[in-house]
Amino acid sequence: MKQYIMYSFLAIVLFGFTSCDTIKTVNRLSAQPDSSSIYDISTPFLKAHMKDGQVYVFSEWKVMGRENLIQGNATLLSIDRDVLKTGSFKISIDSVAIIESNKVITSSPANALSFLTGLSGVVTGICLANPKACFGSCPTFYTSNGDSMVIQAEGFSSSVAPSLIATDIDALYSAAIRDEIFEIEMRNEALETHVIDYVDLLLLPKSSDDRVYYDSDGLYWESSCILSPSECYDQAGDCLADIIEYDGYEWFSEADSFNLAEQEIIEIQFDNLTDDRYGLIIGARQTLLTTFLFYQTLSYMGTNVGEWMALLERSKTEAKNPFALLGGIEVVIKDKHGQWQTVGEMEEIGPIATDVHIIPLPESLEDDAKLGLRLTKGNWRIDYIALASIQSAIEPIRIEPTMVYYDSNIDEKALSLLKEPEKKLTTLPGDIYRILYAIPDDYKSYELFIESRGYYLEWIRDEWITEEDPQRLSQILFHPKDALKELASDFKEIEAEMEDVFWRSKYGN
Amino acid sequence: MEIKRKRWFYIILVIFLFVISCASTTAPDEWLSSAEQTQTQAYGGWIDIELTQTTSREPLTSIRGELIAISTDTVYVLAEALIATPKVKIKHARLTIYDSEAGKLAGWTVLGTFSTISHGFLLILSAPIWIISGSTAAAIQSRKPILDYPKISLDQFKKYARFPQGLPANLNRAKIKPKDIGL
Numbered sequence: 001m002k003q004y005i006m007y008s009f010l011a012i013v014l015f016g017f018t019s020c021d022t023i024k025t026v027n028r029l030s031a032q033p034d035s036s037s038i039y040d041i042s043t044p045f046l047k048a049h050m051k052d053g054q055v056y057v058f059s060e061w062k063v064m065g066r067e068n069l070i071q072g073n074a075t076l077l078s079i080d081r082d083v084l085k086t087g088s089f090k091i092s093i094d095s096v097a098i099i100e101s102n103k104v105i106t107s108s109p110a111n112a113l114s115f116l117t118g119l120s121g122v123v124t125g126i127c128l129a130n131p132k133a134c135f136g137s138c139p140t141f142y143t144s145n146g147d148s149m150v151i152q153a154e155g156f157s158s159s160v161a162p163s164l165i166a167t168d169i170d171a172l173y174s175a176a177i178r179d180e181i182f183e184i185e186m187r188n189e190a191l192e193t194h195v196i197d198y199v200d201l202l203l204l205p206k207s208s209d210d211r212v213y214y215d216s217d218g219l220y221w222e223s224s225c226i227l228s229p230s231e232c233y234d235q236a237g238d239c240l241a242d243i244i245e246y247d248g249y250e251w252f253s254e255a256d257s258f259n260l261a262e263q264e265i266i267e268i269q270f271d272n273l274t275d276d277r278y279g280l281i282i283g284a285r286q287t288l289l290t291t292f293l294f295y296q297t298l299s300y301m302g303t304n305v306g307e308w309m310a311l312l313e314r315s316k317t318e319a320k321n322p323f324a325l326l327g328g329i330e331v332v333i334k335d336k337h338g339q340w341q342t343v344g345e346m347e348e349i350g351p352i353a354t355d356v357h358i359i360p361l362p363e364s365l366e367d368d369a370k371l372g373l374r375l376t377k378g379n380w381r382i383d384y385i386a387l388a389s390i391q392s393a394i395e396p397i398r399i400e401p402t403m404v405y406y407d408s409n410i411d412e413k414a415l416s417l418l419k420e421p422e423k424k425l426t427t428l429p430g431d432i433y434r435i436l437y438a439i440p441d442d443y444k445s446y447e448l449f450i451e452s453r454g455y456y457l458e459w460i461r462d463e464w465i466t467e468e469d470p471q472r473l474s475q476i477l478f479h480p481k482d483a484l485k486e487l488a489s490d491f492k493e494i495e496a497e498m499e500d501v502f503w504r505s506k507y508g509n
Numbered sequence: 510m511e512i513k514r515k516r517w518f519y520i521i522l523v524i525f526l527f528v529i530s531c532a533s534t535t536a537p538d539e540w541l542s543s544a545e546q547t548q549t550q551a552y553g554g555w556i557d558i559e560l561t562q563t564t565s566r567e568p569l570t571s572i573r574g575e576l577i578a579i580s581t582d583t584v585y586v587l588a589e590a591l592i593a594t595p596k597v598k599i600k601h602a603r604l605t606i607y608d609s610e611a612g613k614l615a616g617w618t619v620l621g622t623f624s625t626i627s628h629g630f631l632l633i634l635s636a637p638i639w640i641i642s643g644s645t646a647a648a649i650q651s652r653k654p655i656l657d658y659p660k661i662s663l664d665q666f667k668k669y670a671r672f673p674q675g676l677p678a679n680l681n682r683a684k685i686k687p688k689d690i691g692l
Contacts, residue, residue, distance in 0.1 A: 053677030097674030
C-alpha cells in the first residue's frame with residue numbers, strides 16, 4: 001500500500017509537471033511594421049503578414065533599419081496557409097502589412113496546481129514517512145470556551161475492541177456555560193469506527209468560585225482553596241513556569257534512549273500548608289509514546305491483526321499488557337527515611353485532550369512535606385499542578401442528551417441510540433454530532449463533566465502491516481520489558497517530530 | 510454508509526464544478542492548435558457568432574468557423590464557404606484563439622483529489638482544497654484563449670484573424686481553403 005501510494009503520487013507529480021510544462025498561454029502582439037517595439041528578439045518567431053495575404057514566419061531574423069529590410073530564415077505560407085518556400089529571405093518592410101509576435105508563457109493556473117501538488121506531496125511524504133504518527137484519535141469532544149469550540153475531552157481512548165468497552169469521565173474544565181442549553185460537539189476525527197453507548201453530562205453542585213475535581217476512585221471533590229507550588233524541579237532543573245497555570249504551556253521530557261519504561265521524578269514544593277486535607281490537582285495528557293506502542297504492536301501483528309485482536313479479546317493468551325509498564329502518574333511523598341512512597345496515581349489515557357484530575361493525599365500532611373510525581377520518561381505532558389483543600393465528596397447529577405444534530409438537521413435516531421441502554425451510535429470518519437443538554441437555570445452553580453461509554457475500532461492501514469514480525473510481536477506481548485528496551489531506538493528516531501506530525505494530520509489543523 | 514456518500518458527493522462535485530465553470534467552444538476536435546503551435550501557424554481563431562434576427566425569414570441565426578478577417582463594418586468567417594456578416598447583425602460572438610488544454614488540468618485535479626487518500630484523515634481538508642483549486646484553475650485556463658463580444662470590441666478580434674491586415678484584394682473568395690485537420 002505504501003508503495004502503491006508512493007507510485008500513485010509520483011504518477012500525479014509526473015503528470016502534473018508534464019502538464020505544467022505543456023499547458024501554456026499566449027500573448028499576441030500585432031503592430032504596423034514601422035513600430036520598433038514589435039521586433040522583440042525574446043520571442044522565437046516573428047510573422048510578417050504581407051499585403052497580398054501571404055505570411056513569412058521567421059525563426060531567426062534581424063531588422064536592417066537603414067535598408068528598411070527584414071532578413072532571416074523563414075517559411076513562406078500562402079493565402080491558404082500552404083508552405084510555399086522555406087529558407088533565407090530578405091523582405092522590404094514597406095511590403096509588410098502587419099508584424100505579429102507571440103509570447104508563450106506557462107499558464108498561471110497550471111503553476112497554481114504545481115504548487116498544490118508540491119504541498120500535497122509534503123503531506124503525503126509526512127504521512128508515508130511516519131504512519132504511526134498519523135490519523136490516531138478516538139471520540140473527541142468539543143465545547144465552547146467563550147470564544148470558540150475547543151477540544152475538552154477524548155473518550156475511552158484505550159477501548160480498541162468491543163471487549164474493552166469502557167466508561168470515561170473527563171472534566172470540562174474550561175467550558176463556558178452561557179445558558180440553560182449546553183452543547184457538546186462529538187467528532188470522529190480519525191480513520192476509526194466509533195461505537196458509542198452514551199454521552200452524558202454530569203453536573204456537580206458547587207459554590208460560585210469553587211472548583212470540583214474527579215479522582216480515580218470515582219469521587220468528586222469540591223475545593224474552595226487552591227495552592228500553587230512554590231518550587232518544581234525535574235532532572236533538567238526548574239520547571240515551575242510550565243506547570244503553574246492551566247494555560248496550554250506543558251512540561252514534558254524526552255523518552256529514555258535505551259528503555260522506554262525508564263522513570264523519573266518531578267519534585268514539587270508547596271508552602272503555607274494548614275491542617276486541611278489536600279488533594280493534588282494534575283492537568284495532563286499523554287505524549288504519543290503509547291500511540292507509537294499501540295500502532296507498532298498492530299504493525300507486528302501484520303496480516304494476522306484480526307486473529308490476534310480476536311485472541312486478545314477472548315483472553316485466550318497469556319499476553320501481558322505492555323502499556324501497564326508505562327504506567328500512570330504516581331503521586332509520591334518522601335518519608336522520613338528519604339524514600340519516595342506512592343500515595344495515589346493518575347491513569348488518564350489519551351494524547352489529545354488535557355484532563356484535570358485530583359489525587360487525594362493522606363490526611364496528616366506535614367508542613368514541609370516533599371511531594372513528587374513519578375512517571376515514565378517521555379510519556380506525559382503536564383500542563384497544571386496545584387494543591388486543593390478538599391472536604392467531602394459530592395454526588396453528580398446526570399443529564400442525558402435532549403437533542404442531537406447531524407449536518408444541521410435534528411437527528412432523532414442518534415438521540416434515541418444515545419439514550420437507549422441496549423443500543424449504540426456508530427460514527428465514521430468525518431462525522432460530527434452536536435449534542436444538546438438542558439441544564440438547570442442556576443447553571444453557574446455547577447461544575448461540568450462528561451461521561452462517555454463505548455469502544456472504537458482502528459481501520460488497519462496497509463502501511464502498518466508491512467512490518468509483520470511474529471517474533472517481535474511475541475516480545476511485546478509476552479516480554480514487554482525487553483520489548484520496551486528494543487523499541488527505544490525506533491521511538492527516539494521519530495519522537496521529536498511525532499507530536500507535530502500528529503496534529504498536522506488531524507482535520508482542522 | 511456516510512463515508513461512501515461523501516466520496517460520491519466529492520466526485521459529483523468535481524464533475525459538476527468542471528461542467529458549470531469551464532468555458533466551451535464549438536470548434537471541431539483537433540481544430541484548435543496549442544498555444545505554442547500558434548506561433549508558427551497563421552490561421553485565424555475559431556469564432557461562434559450569434560446573429561440578431563430581425564425577421565423570421567432570415568436563414569441564419571448563428572455562424573461558426575475560422576475568423577478570416579474583420580473590416581470596418583464586416584466580419585468574414587470561413588464556414589462551409591466564406592460568409593460576410595455585417596457587424597451590426599452580430600448579437601454575440603465568442604472567439605477561441607487556441608486550445609486551452611483545460612482538460613489536462615481537470616485530469617490533474619481528479620488525480621490530485623484521489624491522491625489525498627494518502628493524507629489519511631487530512632483528506633477531509635485536502636480533497637476539497639484540490640477540488641476547489643483544481644476546478645478554479647481549470648475554469649480560468651479554459652477562459653484564457655477566449656474573447657467574448659460585446660464584452661470585448663470586435664476590433665480587438667482583428668489580430669487573431671487569418672488576415673489581421675484585412676481581406677487581401679487578390680483573394681478568391683470562392684476558393685479559400687479551410688484549415689486541414691486530417692478529416
